Amino acid sequence: MRLPRRKVPRPRLSLRPRRATARNDRDPDEDHDVRQRLIGEILVAAGKAKPVQITQALETQETEGGRLGELLVRQKSVEEADVLRALGEQLSLPHWDKIPVEQIDVSLATKLPIGFLRQHKLLPVKVEGGVVQVVMGDPLDVWALDDVRSLLGQDVAPVVVAPMRVVDAINHVYGQNQETGNLGDGEDDMEGEGEELVDILDINDEAPIIRWVNSLLFSAVKQRASDIHIEPGEKEVVVRYRIDGVLHEVRRAAKQFIPSIISRVKIMAGLNIAEKRLPQDGRIRRRIAGKDIDMRVATAPTVRGGERITIRLLDRENVLHDLADIGFGHDHLHTINELINRPHGIILVTGPTGSGKTTTLYACLAKINSPDLNILTVEDPVEYQLDGISQVAVNEKIDLTFSAGLRSFLRHDPDVIMVGEIRDLATAEIAIQASLTGHLVLSTIHTNDAAGGITRLVDLGVQPFLVASSLVALLAQRLVRRLCMDCREPYVPAAEDLQSVGIDPVEFSAGRAKTIRFKGEPAAPPVGHLFRAREGGCTTCLGAGYRGRTAIYELLLLDESVRQMTIKNTDAQNIKKYAQKSLAMRSLRDDGGQKVLAGMTSVAEVLMITAEDAQ
Known part of the structure; x- marks a missing residue:
């Protein structure tokens, strides 16, 4: 199917003297209609769009206006990068996927006001053959190119680049200029x-x-x-x-x-x-x-x-992430989805400060948030405002504590309550009361592992039988650094390294050790190899060998045996041993081992973060 187009000469991109008339006095259809239709043909020919998608976008354009490429991206018919490549092909301009920031001439770029650069999403990068290369999110903005030529006093050559990459480059240049x-x-x-x-x-x-x-x-x-x-x-x-x-x-x-x-x-x-x-x-x-x-x-x-x-x-x-994006394996993800859809009970997330507990709670709330649920939270502080959820910030100066907020919530007909932290007996008792009267309660507590959350509640003064009857699950977590994807290196690990993170050396050698799937896994290492951080790293990771973090988890479900152990005041270590043996619970270190096999982190990182995790 050929898309109709009128034979109109393409507008010149050479920099001509500016007219005295206003910039808005042109009919946009005269300048853009042919180009938009030609972009559609290029996308169809490249297999990036279907004719019906182009037709639908053209119909939308007739009623709403706008550029065809932007409409296709907005309708999720085509990726922005494909539209930019098509635009570059149509205008016979180069297209860059990335801007080589190390090649940017900072002294050249900063000759232009930052407000102008951001407004037009353009940046002069370097001079080649006496011509300034200018990366642009919109190469059709010929008046902005005129301004660049006038300000720099040199000829310019536009390069098509994604607008957000141009903005990032502008921020890099001006940040670097200030830091010097x-x-x-x-x-x-x-x-x-x-x-x-x-x-x-x-x-x-x-x-x-x-x-x-x-x-x-x-x-x-x-x-x-x-x-x-x-x-x-x-x-x-x-x-x-x-x-x-x-x-x-x-x-x-x-x-x-x-x-x-x-x-x-x-x-x-x-x-x-x-x-x-x-x-x-x-x-x-x-x-x-x-x-x-x-x-x-x-x-x-x-x-x-x-x-x-x-x-x-x-x-x-x-702040707000999908549950599948924060490090849960496919098995944990399935179980967590079932837990947060329960009508009542307490789910506790445990770990030290900075281990990502609040992020996990927000992800849980975002997953279940719907018009048919009344969800209330009391937090210190409120880190992210969630649509459809009533959030209260702790203010101890006026005696608005976790326990006071939680007590008030019970008079507001809640379905789900999130308490930022259980740190005292009063808060713990009210949370248990809420769970036993038909509410789902999500909260955090500071302990090293999942089983420690049980004994911590008892240590606060809660009766063991109340803990046993209200708790449904505890989730311990830590954050481990992710290997830099640009410089991680494969190696053959020693058997003791494998065993230290719960990996069977025999199964590993046979390529059968990895049993858990994670969303967004990078390319796995070759059979018989793991990845580790390269010493000295690279420019991407600033020499660290790691870039970004992911979470490792330990999920303890309370069955009848764990409840009886709780009532009998069994110590956390014995509860953990039972859960690992009888409930197939993965420890923090074992979960880290699965992420090591996936090429996401290293043995050294997992061992450092889980030093207290007894094996």
């Missing part, structure tokens, strides 16, 4: 600088202290840091990022700038800059590197150098 700046002398007056930032990099001409702090936050977000530590010493201030659970020193500043840096962060967090003797807590919310970031700020006075500051970073757009 030094703090000047005596430029620490920051009075009146407490206003909100629309985007932290848009403030590019303020005092050096402000630029330095902004670039610190920007760099932390780009490097996926979860925490920033600003630690003053006797001679200088040291800044460290926690990336994938590991602290890395990233920069230092001279001692004379410590008060100004601390004051700037306090102003942003709404704290009292005059109070230096007492710890303070505050929050910052900013748009950083295209992301909506919440920051929890904590200060503490020290005996050396003054106050230190810790900033916890939370990407609000990256």
Whole structure:
């Protein structure tokens, strides 16, 4: 099937003098109709779209307007990358899947205002043969190309690139440019600088202290840091990022700038800059590197150098995940789906701070959230606002505690209740009461393993028979670093390494050791091999050998035997041994072993994270 098109000459992309008329005085159909139809033909010829999909998109275009490629992507008929390739082919322009950031001429790119670059989603990359290569999300924006030529005084050649990749490159360039700046002398007056930032990099001409702090936050977000530590010493201030659970020193500043840096962060967090003797807590919310970031700020006075500051970073757009995306094996995923659809009972997620418990609870709530359920949560703090769910933030200053919020919930006809943490007897007793009166309760508790959650409730003062009758499952979890997919290397493991993570060497040699499937598994290692982190890593992982994290789990279901052991006050270790032997429960280390076999992490990482997991 051929798609009709009129024979109209393609518009020139050469940079001509700008007309005196307004940019909006052209009929978009005159400029774009032929190109859109030609893109449809290219996509069909390449097997990327079906004629009926093109026809449907053209019909939508007749009524709603817009570009054909954008409509096809919006209708999920075609991938954006395929549309961009077709556009490049149609216009005889090169198309890049990635922008080689190491080749970007920063001095060239930063000659243009960041607001202009972001508005038009373009970036001059480098000069070749006297012509500036400009990556663009929209190569048809010839007026923007005119502006680039005028501003740079050189001819330009557009390159088609996905708009979000252009934005990432802009953020990289301006972040790098800020980080190379030094703090000047005596430029620490920051009075009146407490206003909100629309985007932290848009403030590019303020005092050096402000630029330095902004670039610190920007760099932390780009490097996926979860925490920033600003630690003053006797001679200088040291800044460290926690990336994938590991602290890395990233920069230092001279001692004379410590008060100004601390004051700037306090102003942003709404704290009292005059109070230096007492710890303070505050929050910052900013748009950083295209992301909506919440920051929890904590200060503490020290005996050396003054106050230190810790900033916890939370990407609000990256909190909510699907259960299948956070590391559950296919067997655990099936069981969890059954558990969270129960009408009543308590499900506890256990683990230390920073082990991803809240992420797991949010994923569970997102899975069951529907108009026919009344779901309420009490959290400290509310990290992500969920549509259709009533969420309450703990505020101990007015005695709004976990137990107070939970007690109030029982008068609101709930179906499902999520309690951020069970940390005292009052909260535990009300949670048990709620579960025994027909409500499903999800919560967390701090223990090393799943069985430890049972004994922890008893230690809080809950009667063992109440624990046995209300609990339905406990899920222990930890976060392990994922191997960098760009530099991980295969090797032949020793038998003792295999056994240490629950892998049978004989089954491994025969290629039968892996029994669990995970969503998004990378390419598996060759038979008889595992993957490990390459020493020194690569540029993708910043030399760490790891990039990103995934969770390992230990799921304990309470059968009649476990309930009887609970009533008899059996210790956690014996409950765990029974569950592993009789209920086929995988320990944290065994689950990590399955992820090692899948090429997701390494033996060394699993052993380090599960050091307390007895085998």
